[in-house]
Amino acid sequence: MTTITDSLHTARFADRADGYHPSPVREVFEVSMRPNMISLAGGNPDLSGLPMERIADMAHQIIKERGQEALQYGSGAGTTELQELICEIMAMEGISAASENIQITSGSQMALELVTKLFCNPGDVILAEGPTYVGALGTFAGLQADVVQVPIDNKGLIPAELEKTIGTLKAQGRTIKFLYTIPNFNNPSGITLAPDRRRAIVDICRAAGIAIVEDNPYGLLSFDGSTQQALYALDPDNVFYLGSFSKIFSPGLRIGWVLAPTEVRKRLQLAAEATTICPSVLSQMLVESYISGFDWRSHVREACATYSRRCDAVMDALKLHMPEGSTWTRPTGGFFTWITLPTGKSVDALLQPAIGAGVVFVPGSAFFAEPAGTNQLRVAFSFETDEALVEGIRRLGVTLTALPSV
Numbered sequence: 001m002t003t004i005t006d007s008l009h010t011a012r013f014a015d016r017a018d019g020y021h022p023s024p025v026r027e028v029f030e031v032s033m034r035p036n037m038i039s040l041a042g043g044n045p046d047l048s049g050l051p052m053e054r055i056a057d058m059a060h061q062i063i064k065e066r067g068q069e070a071l072q073y074g075s076g077a078g079t080t081e082l083q084e085l086i087c088e089i090m091a092m093e094g095i096s097a098a099s100e101n102i103q104i105t106s107g108s109q110m111a112l113e114l115v116t117k118l119f120c121n122p123g124d125v126i127l128a129e130g131p132t133y134v135g136a137l138g139t140f141a142g143l144q145a146d147v148v149q150v151p152i153d154n155k156g157l158i159p160a161e162l163e164k165t166i167g168t169l170k171a172q173g174r175t176i177k178f179l180y181t182i183p184n185f186n187n188p189s190g191i192t193l194a195p196d197r198r199r200a201i202v203d204i205c206r207a208a209g210i211a212i213v214e215d216n217p218y219g220l221l222s223f224d225g226s227t228q229q230a231l232y233a234l235d236p237d238n239v240f241y242l243g244s245f246s247k248i249f250s251p252g253l254r255i256g257w258v259l260a261p262t263e264v265r266k267r268l269q270l271a272a273e274a275t276t277i278c279p280s281v282l283s284q285m286l287v288e289s290y291i292s293g294f295d296w297r298s299h300v301r302e303a304c305a306t307y308s309r310r311c312d313a314v315m316d317a318l319k320l321h322m323p324e325g326s327t328w329t330r331p332t333g334g335f336f337t338w339i340t341l342p343t344g345k346s347v348d349a350l351l352q353p354a355i356g357a358g359v360v361f362v363p364g365s366a367f368f369a370e371p372a373g374t375n376q377l378r379v380a381f382s383f384e385t386d387e388a389l390v391e392g393i394r395r396l397g398v399t400l401t402a403l404p405s406v
């Protein structure tokens with residue numbers, strides 16, 4: 001029998017396989033692991049404040065007392081207990097939700113995939129902020145949806161630009177399925193959508209017959225403890241809300257959710273069952289125990305104090321070390337700041353010398369579906385220590401200053 005070569009297999013791939021590319025964040029991940037490398041790249045939460053002993057006890061108790069259930073298949077929608085706890089969490093952002101409208105997923109990444117699968121045919125348009133979450137771009141590309149990005153400013157998505165983009169696309173006869181937006185402490189820009197723009201954006205989408213996918217993994221991570229009003233709370237019939245325990249508890253447990261109107265939620269469940277049968281029961285039970293049996297809000301507040309302090313350290317270091325003409329956003333929560341280089345400086349030219357100097361980041365182009373962001377980059381301040389962040393920014397500034405302008 002002749003051997004089947006890799007190229008024979010790849011020649012048989014479906015068209016959608018061309019949409020899957022290595023994530024730029026994952027690519028720099030390997031570089032991040034090098035000794036003495038300071039990583040401003042990955043948006044990992046700081047788990048150092050988690051009560052590991054308590055969590056270990058909870059896991060032990062779950063297996064010992066409810067092992068038959070925890071290690072078995074479970075409901076396709078998720079456990080009722082966790083759905084109810086999620087309703088309580090979302091109430092903190094003004095959302096009044098029924099637990100049966102919640103589909104639990106393996107992280108909000110899966111929720112993104114499900115919503116896109118359910119709504120988008122190849123060639124349908126998804127609107128998104130420019131820049132937007134690189135992982136969402138990967139999902140959308142894999143499902144052959146076209147992403148059109150709408151400009152932002154320091155108050156977030158610009159309503160007039162959204163309206164203009166919708167008008168242009170409609171005039172071209174394009175089908176727009178939804179606006180994908182990260183209103184709070186956006187990944188990658190760090191920007192939060194201003195309160196007065198929320199109603200405008202909800203109204204524009206409603207009038208244009210476009211749904212909204214509100215992705216909100218960072219909403220509870222404000223530096224001052226305040227919460228923003230969810231878009232979902234403004235128009236529950238037209239917004240699908242994506243939440244996650246990854247940033248407020250643990251990304252490793254892979255538990256997120258979608259809140260959607262009844263018919264959509266039911267179809268999401270069928271799509272979820274076709275993918276994973278059911279979310280991990282053990283993970284859900286551990287999240288349930290943690291949320292109901294531990295003062296998780298205090299943990300979040302403590303983690304936010306750390307993120308806030310690290311963000312301040314980065315802001316001060318940027319002021320000190322970045323060359324004239326550089327600008328950056330000033331986040332009020334979350335994990336990221338977004339840097340724009342002075343005219344003539346290119347991020348592509350900066351990356352390798354920066355790695356050589358011992359600092360790595362994600363280039364801005366990763367956050368755009370079309371060529372853009374070539375003079376921009378994302379800095380994550382969530383994971384490295386204050387000292388490492390300051391040193392990382394210093395290395396970045398020194399490398400950038402030495403870089404010839406193009």
Ligand code: PMP
Pocket residue numbers: 043106107108109110133135182187215217243244245246251255256
């Ligand atoms: N959306 C955004 C904006 C994110 O930043 C992330 C994680 N980096 C996700 C979704 C996916 O998170 P999860 O771990 O819940 O899948």
